[in-house]
Amino acid sequence: MPADSPSPMTAYATPADAEAAFYAAFEAGDAPAMMAVWAEDDGIQCVHPGGPLLSGRAAIGRSWSAILAEAANIRIRVEPRQQTQDAGLAVRLVYEHIQVGRKPSAAPVVATNIYRDTGRGWRMIAHHASPCPPIERGSNTPLH
Amino acid sequence: MPADSPSPMTAYATPADAEAAFYAAFEAGDAPAMMAVWAEDDGIQCVHPGGPLLSGRAAIGRSWSAILAEAANIRIRVEPRQQTQDAGLAVRLVYEHIQVGRKPSAAPVVATNIYRDTGRGWRMIAHHASPCPPIERGSNTPLH
Numbered sequence: 001m002p003a004d005s006p007s008p009m010t011a012y013a014t015p016a017d018a019e020a021a022f023y024a025a026f027e028a029g030d031a032p033a034m035m036a037v038w039a040e041d042d043g044i045q046c047v048h049p050g051g052p053l054l055s056g057r058a059a060i061g062r063s064w065s066a067i068l069a070e071a072a073n074i075r076i077r078v079e080p081r082q083q084t085q086d087a088g089l090a091v092r093l094v095y096e097h098i099q100v101g102r103k104p105s106a107a108p109v110v111a112t113n114i115y116r117d118t119g120r121g122w123r124m125i126a127h128h129a130s131p132c133p134p135i136e137r138g139s140n141t142p143l144h
Numbered sequence: 145m146p147a148d149s150p151s152p153m154t155a156y157a158t159p160a161d162a163e164a165a166f167y168a169a170f171e172a173g174d175a176p177a178m179m180a181v182w183a184e185d186d187g188i189q190c191v192h193p194g195g196p197l198l199s200g201r202a203a204i205g206r207s208w209s210a211i212l213a214e215a216a217n218i219r220i221r222v223e224p225r226q227q228t229q230d231a232g233l234a235v236r237l238v239y240e241h242i243q244v245g246r247k248p249s250a251a252p253v254v255a256t257n258i259y260r261d262t263g264r265g266w267r268m269i270a271h272h273a274s275p276c277p278p279i280e281r282g283s284n285t286p287l288h
Contacts, residue, residue, distance in 0.1 A: 045226050045237050052276050053225060053237065053254045081197060082189050084260065084269060086233040091258050091270065093189050093197065110197045112256050112272040114235050116228065125228060126235065128256040130274040132196050 010036050011121030015083075015090035018115050018122040023076050023096075029068040035061050039116060039123035047128045049109050075099040079108070090115040090122065095132065108132045154180050155265030159227075159234035162259050162266045167220050167240075173212040179205050183260060183267035191272045193253050219243040223252070234259040234266065239276065252276045 012018035018037050025033035035057070038044050042056040046063065054060050079095040092115070095108035114126040156162035162181055169177035179201070182188050186200040190207065198204050223239040236259070239252035258270040 043226055043228075047254055047256075047274060047276075050275075050277075053239070055225070081199070082187055082270070084187075084233065084258075086230045089228065089230040089233040089235065091233065091235070093270065093272075095197070110191055110272070112191075112258075112270065114228075114256075114258075126226070126237065126256065128237075128254070128272050128274070130191060130272070131194075132191075133194075 012037070012123065013121065015085060015092060015115040015122045018124055019078070019092055019094075019113060022113070022124060022127075023078050026068070026071075027074055027076050029071055029074070031061070031065045031068050034064050034068065037124050039118055039125050041123075041125065043125065045126040045128075047130070049129050049131045071100070073101045081110075088117045096129065156181070156267065157265065159229060159236060159259040159266045162268060163222070163236055163238075163257060166257070166268060166271075167222050170212070170215075171218055171220050173215055173218070175205070175209045175212050178208050178212065181268050183262055183269050185267075185269065187269070189270045189272075191274070193273050193275045215244070217245045225254075232261045240273070 010021070012021060022034065022037045025037065038057065038060065044055070044057060044060060046054045046060045048063060048067065054063055077097040079097060080092065081095060082093040084091045092113045094111050094113065096111055097108050098105045109129050110132040111127060111129040113124060115122045116125045154165070156165060166178065166181045169181065182201065182204065188201060188204060190198045190204045192207060192211065198207055221241040223241060224236065225239060226237040228235045236257045238255050238257065240255055241252050242249045253273050254276040255271060255273040257268060259266045260269045
């Protein structure tokens, strides 16, 4: 098997490795590679921007297949915002700057990505993404 | 100090205790009690539904003060959806069914709540909330 061909046997040594594989699969539109990053566990949870909470590999896999089938020429710049890691859990908050074709993103998506050490590498167990309005720096205006 | 008066010295023995205090403060409109649940750490992160990513105690405290000042007669039913815990980190995904006055919520908010064992009790380090459309059960319609 070529070294660049992801498979369900891929073992990610760190949460950062799993996250890199997640966004590489997203950009490549590669649903099997994407689902290889997620834990083999029906407790996994996913919220797409504006979407409902999806639970389990079947629902999450269907959603990514639909999204990636429509997502040609996507470029994603991942801007790390915060990360916290313990022996077995890791949380990474990022901005996703998504460019479709030549159109740059108007505003980022903010994503909370959660990874678990499965004993056979780190895997994603939750992805919560939501549209992020531009931050008005210096503004004291209440948000709601 | 009365036993029911939260203070920054409150120590939450479990992530569930911290979460209960978070939603009790939310319902009570008590910003100091709310901020007592958050870690004393400028790495804390918060996304309100439809809002930007807020970082640090100052910005997050201002946002909750503004929200809670406007939130009279709020009732929140918290529906646990998934929880994962390690020695020092805990992740809890919940639906927030928010009722304002006598008007029931049309759809829940989905929240990813993250807690850390600070050595002096569990505290919230991240809250990512987004509006959740009703789930169309049995539907295979793509989400995007």
